[in-house]
Amino acid sequence: MELPGVVTEGSQLTHYEGTEKLLEIWFEPLRHRNGDIHGQGTPDLKVIPRERLVELMKLVHCEIVSEKCRDEHHAYVLSESSMFLSKERFILKTCGTTTLLSAIEPILKLAKDFCGFTFKTVFYSRKNFFRPELQEVPHRNFEDEVHYLDTLFDCGAAYMLGRINGDCWHLYTLDICNGQNQPDQTLEILMTQLDPSIMKHFKDTTGRKAADVTKASGIADLLPDCQIDDFLFEPCGYSMNGLLPKDGYMTIHVTPEEEYSYVSFETNIELEDYGDLVNKVLTTFNPGKCVMTLFASKTAKCGTSMKALSETFLDKYRRHDRQFSQFQTYDLTFATYIRDKKV
């Protein structure tokens, strides 16, 4: 299979875009004006038949390569990143030159048809690509993505955090006051310029076992009580989903090639402070640069995201940017860091 996102010049690989597009949609039952539930079906996204998910992945140009269930959620490792389904939450994260936005209309329809669901809130986000010109339309620039999303949603709000002439991160969400009523938090750490001695774990993978890499790299020790579904790509590359209790998850994706090395870490684990976890992740991967985002809903255990993202790692990293944004039912801290040359 020729992987999307791989550019071949002659027979030489020249680029793989590890940078993911990330979609998270929260659903709720469609209701009549009097509050009665209107929709048909079982109000749980996990009832959507697997073959429908396979079709959905085809639209995005990727496929399911592994899957694991735990209590309240299903996690899928994809040929390009991951998908998570819990009762009311759908997460799709895809890298390469996948066309993630083409999944939105179909998933809204599947959720309506099988679960009687309508969307409650939506997040689409991504870091700036290494090579945007290699993406499919409308993913080549964020303005085009926003234009498409605005055709689907009435109250979309699009933001650019970080630097126009440097590392930045794009977000599209909905500006609605009843968007989220439960505790929720998401931490993402998007790392570049990774330590080649660490990236060796994820290269020359032929004949090796994913579980060994998960252990040797330190990934297995990042979070306790985590059921891991890990996958090694050939000749290089690594993905893992970790299922935590309730609908908790973590997910890591590694593009180890030095020219465009990229590692993403994401979790929704409920903590009061994320400083120690961030420190552990940075120590595990030792990136030259990273973009960090923490979303916290108004009822999240951690309080505001700025307070909860304590900078326990300033002995090794210098803060480049930090921005705190307040939305209707979430707040967000965005920050970028650069490894201190003295370390």
Add this chain to the structure above:
Amino acid sequence: MELPGVVTEGSQLTHYEGTEKLLEIWFEPLRHRNGDIHGQGTPDLKVIPRERLVELMKLVHCEIVSEKCRDEHHAYVLSESSMFLSKERFILKTCGTTTLLSAIEPILKLAKDFCGFTFKTVFYSRKNFFRPELQEVPHRNFEDEVHYLDTLFDCGAAYMLGRINGDCWHLYTLDICNGQNQPDQTLEILMTQLDPSIMKHFKDTTGRKAADVTKASGIADLLPDCQIDDFLFEPCGYSMNGLLPKDGYMTIHVTPEEEYSYVSFETNIELEDYGDLVNKVLTTFNPGKCVMTLFASKTAKCGTSMKALSETFLDKYRRHDRQFSQFQTYDLTFATYIRDKKV
């Protein structure tokens, strides 16, 4: 004189871009490595000869229409907005289709030649234009402006606050850790969709006195101990500079036409909290929407800008967005508000 920025279709005025471009440069004496002052000249921007400022304004496509001095600074009302010179600070704010960026290289050279100065920090900012396509290159989009600024400065950092698909505000500044070592703060309130009954003060100006408009509109009462230089344009439009003690200033510019009404308020007055002043400005102009920014340097009296911009006006206005950004020697609060329809 045909004003730049005025589009005529047949003989009908169709648009005037009130939205200003704003440049603020702080200077300091050029020094040898041993700390000795290197530059020639008097270290005070006010020694730059007036005819050189007149030439500078020609490059930007505007001209000086009025001027006033107080102790430590000179304030100029321009055909398009304002200019302020104090010992080490240069501020140029121009609207219409002026080409503000073309003033940067010349002012850096004037400051070097006459004052032995080099720049300490730079801020270029503006709200999104009503009609960007009517601007001169490179002002049609912020990316082009950033590209130009990056040819002048090594460590520029460019940001977009607010919404890509709504009201936003652009900032270019320098990422240097010794950028500002003294207390400094700047509040801007950029208002649109203004109350037509208030805008009447600034229309049909022929034969009227600026001082009467300043008084009748309530502008005279906004800040105490303010020496005012006000100017009425014909057939409509208003500008004022207010000189406060030391190098304090306020400046207001009004484009009253209903189709593209715009009022800007800016001051560097030192306060502990800006809530009451903001409330007074909003009451004076009653805008439908506004963008607010407050910069505070690390040694500013008000502490962090977010704390200092208390929202005393949430009985009349709904917060649309709020973002807090931390730079090396300043922090910034950006917020947008919409007038509550119930009021």
